[in-house]
Amino acid sequence: MFRRIGLIALLGCLAVGAVVVSHQIGHQADTKALLAQRIALGKQLFNNPHLSADGKVRCASCHMPEKDYTDGRQVAVGVNGRTGTRNTPSLMTLADAQETSFFWDGRRSALDQAVLDPLTNPVEMGLHDRAELLQHVQQDPAYAPAFERAFPEAKPAISSEHIAAALVDYVRSLRSPESAYDRHAAHNDKTALSPRALLGLALFQGKGRCAECHRLEGTPAMLTDHTYHRTGVGLDAITTNLPTLTEEVIKRSLQGGAVGNRVATHADEAQLGRFNITQDPADIGLFRTPSLRDVSHTAPYMHDGSVATLDDAIDREVYYRSLQAGHPLQLSVEERENLKAFLQSL
Ligand code: HEC
Ligand code: HEC
Structure with missing residues (x-):
């Protein structure tokens, strides 16, 4: 009798365990799928010139994939041909170096702030402020579904925090092959x-x-x-x-x-x-x-x-x-x- 109860209890535990495990696997798959959506969205934003004051400069104008995400220039050239003062660093080193401070002078300690700065920098992408950034993103009908896929539980899906989060996931995904x-x-x-x-x-x-x-x-x-x-x-x-x-x-x-x-x-x-x-x-x-x-x-x-x-x-x-x-x-x-x-x- 006891033995049978023991067996039932054991089977019960196994079943619960299996549910927990399959739930975890399901959860991991969800997170992976979400991450893929965010990286894809981040890539779209990274390559969009309409997020700049003259409609011509995108992140990839300076962080060029074919140049290891640098630009080969002495200092960066942004909206209306304005030149900055610093050399464009590669973004492929960020994840591997486990960087926790950003820019040559380490002025940012959070990557989600660092990725938004260029958008409103007057010699980079030159937008007025984050409100203007939001307007540009909201105007493009392709973004609403992409943001909803990447941030399904959030209302509204389009926000500057989510723009930053998608850019962060994209930038962190850039890694150089094994050297x-x-x-x-x-x-x-x-x-x-x-x-x-x-x-x-x-x-x-x-x-x-x-x-x-x-x-x-x-x-x-x-x-x-x-x-x-x-x-x-x-x-x-x-x-x-x-x-x-x-x-x-x-x-x-x-x-x-x-x-x-x-x-x-x-x-x-x-x-x-x-x-x-x-x-x-x-x-x-x-x-x-x-x-x-x-x-x-x-x-x-x-x-x-x-x-x-x-x-x-x-x-x-x-x-x-x-x-x-x-x-x-x-x-x-x-x-x-x-x-x-x-x-x-x-
Ligand atoms: C005391 C710390 C320190 C030591 C020691 C050091 N470096 Fe550096 N290295 C730096 C810093 C800081 C910079 C960036 C300086 C700047 O931009 O003004 C740099 C920049 C560089 C760069 C340019 C990288 C780029 O992306 O622009 C190269 C190449 C380099 N170092 C190679 C070396 C070599 C080779 C040695 C040994 C002979 C060396 N470093 C020793 C701190 C150091
Ligand atoms: C006009 C050229 C230009 C554009 C456009 C540009 N960047 Fe940069 N980026 C730079 C330069 C130059 C620096 C270094 C600035 C400094 O250290 O003062 C930099 C630094 C960074 C850093 C810090 C890297 C590190 O090693 O600390 C990140 C992250 C970054 N950019 C992401 C982006 C993203 C995301 C976009 C688009 C939203 C973007 N950049 C657009 C030129 C540019």
Whole structure:
């Protein structure tokens, strides 16, 4: 008798368990399907030029898929041909580097804010405000069903939060294929790196000290330390009027207004880097360590795009970083080639 009750109870548990499991699997499938809808919607928004003031600029005008989501320009060119002050970073590194601060000066700590900023930046997409963004999206009849599919439980489905969420899911879905270095690091594939690149790796970790900031931890390697450092790039041009410049920044920041709009329209203030966010003199000229993933495809280099080639970028980094660390480093031509071969494997 007891045994039979036990058996029934056991069967009952199994049945409940099966329902829970199938419910979970169903839920996972739902989430996956929803994510796919959001990524598709994000991609549509990313490629829509009508979300800009002159109807010509879309996210993909600067983050071009064929250029690893950069634009190959020194600094970005937005609505009505206006130029900004910063080099366009690749978006393919964001997910792998597990970035938690965004833009060269880290002025945003949430990606859902970072993806909306370009839309109202006066030299990028140039819309007045989020209300104008909503109007443009609502006017296009194709969007209503796409938003309802992507956000089925929300009313209204079209909102700036949902525009941001779809863009975030799309941007996070952009990942570069496995690199030679990934194969070397993750699968211990001894043939993945050329002998030259292996020597370059030893330099990168060893006397070059590159890995102190472009860190090799993580799978795939993050290639950044998520913090800010001075480069010397661009600072020479502003040292003479530094006091006036820093006063201006402090004055303007007291008036409020978006930091991103200010740095994109004032080339010399943009060179102050992290100082624009913290107003701490110790942060003058500090920039976020960029991930070096796909770095051989993302020229020109540095926050202001002032370094044209990978060779020049390596030369500058070897020179300035070793000088800063107090161990000036001379690399032979051969060693520089090795370092370059390693960077090309990333
Ligand atoms: C006119 C060119 C241009 C357009 C258009 C543009 N961007 Fe960018 N994007 C840039 C530049 C330049 C930066 C770096 C700005 C800075 O750091 O001050 C950037 C930075 C970013 C970042 C931060 C990346 C990082 O590594 O921190 C994200 C995310 C981003 N853009 C997404 C978008 C999205 C989404 C759109 C469309 C809604 C868009 N961008 C439109 C030029 C552009
Ligand atoms: C102290 C930290 C630090 C060290 C050490 C360091 N870097 Fe960097 N690296 C940075 C920062 C910060 C930037 C961005 C500077 C800027 O934009 O002004 C950068 C930029 C770069 C860039 C340009 C990337 C781009 O997308 O624009 C390359 C290439 C590079 N570093 C390679 C190296 C190499 C090679 C070494 C070793 C010789 C090295 N770095 C050592 C912090 C560091």
